[in-house]
Amino acid sequence: MKHDLRQPDPEELAFLASYDASEFPHPSLAVDVVLLTLREERLHALLDERDAQPQLGSWALPGGFVGMEESLEEAAHRVLSRKAGLDEVFVEQLFTFGAPDRDPRTRVISVAYYALVDLRRVEAIEDEGRRLAPLEVPWEGELGGPVVALGPDGDPLPLAFDHAAILGTAALRLRGKLDYAPIGFELLPDTFTLRQLQSVHEAVLGRTVNKDSFRRRMLASGRLEATGQREHDVIHRPAELYRYLR
Amino acid sequence: MKHDLRQPDPEELAFLASYDASEFPHPSLAVDVVLLTLREERLHALLDERDAQPQLGSWALPGGFVGMEESLEEAAHRVLSRKAGLDEVFVEQLFTFGAPDRDPRTRVISVAYYALVDLRRVEAIEDEGRRLAPLEVPWEGELGGPVVALGPDGDPLPLAFDHAAILGTAALRLRGKLDYAPIGFELLPDTFTLRQLQSVHEAVLGRTVNKDSFRRRMLASGRLEATGQREHDVIHRPAELYRYLR
DNA sequence: TTAATAGTGTCTCTGAGACACTATGTG
């Protein structure tokens, strides 16, 4: 988001030189990133098990405090790079969470971002304290609400702070934007079939979509380019591979 | 946004007691409010002329720093109450602006909110340093970009900081949400005619809308209740007055 | 050849735009 700053005049420069930023108490400012990917037709989010207080042992979104010289989006990318080894990921601001009691340590405002990435780029990063947890969205349509992350036994994972609400906001945003913004592609590899894209939409929306009209809409959108290649190693007629036109 | 916090255990409580929040440098955190209303079929935003450095004399969105005990939305309501004498206003989080250079004093992150209100509630608050400035949106559809606020002579007002970009984000959000969220009503008095509601949509969208299908859509939405009353003091057949069903 | 999915052609249904027509207030 670019903006023009007025040129300061001399009087203003004198004021700025004497300005004391520590005059008021400041809350802490963090970014939390909802890294979403698709595995087995289901949305998964990257979660880290907290290895320190507070809420030791619960599962948290990757996040970090915002540096004094970086933009919010840069902070989100830094978090992804540090905690998931990912660069060049699609990232978008989600919502800013600032309830006074959301962090028991002190006042922490969190600017949440969501990131979308193809599974192949992240499936290797799982270890004991870091999971791609399947999400269960317990509401439909435009309702919204917290989202449940599942552990390997299918039981809900304990989520830290208000991170269930952040996940819920991400799921809601994704569902809302999917139909009019080109974001489904971000969860797929470079080239993909229409069926794969449809599966992405179905997983995100939590419902089946009509095959015929989905194909028509996607092809009519003008954002897909046929590669001329076809998928292989499938047990049926191979489908055309498409590429997303940026 | 409600969330469940886990109950801290004794070990966690000990940690919290020793936690020092001043360990890291913190940016300042502000809220800025885009208060929008409709006058003469045009969107207007409340702007204050800055009477202090920096950017003395330029026009700024009403805003303020976030208190340590209040939520972000409470801070937005407080700003509206203090700077516009308004309570019970429709308010929604817009976007968080955090470019490192957006404020020349120091690092200030601003959580922007937009508020929608009927003109009758705010037209009396204008004075020398406080205006409802008409907005000119120099782009269409889903493009976005900064927005121009006009002075009484029709010339653009100098806007402080990145507030032109914040206004642009508000205009874009409003245009995007108008068709699927019940927000047009917020810019009208309690009861209104369908023609008035159509005017609201036309002003926000910056284009005319089809009368017939607009009526059909609104009546079919189920969110309007006929009051049985009609407008009066008009030179033509008076229209039915409707009320918005919350 | 069969199984399985890719992809096409076409009918129907629904909602938006267009437009003509009727209704009802004021001057």
Next chain:
DNA sequence: CACATAGTGTCTCAGAGACACTATTAA
């Protein structure tokens, strides 16, 4: 009565769903 806008009835057109049919690969 004329004027101006409110409000209705109906036709057309475009896009979504439904469904039958053909195409193409592997086993």
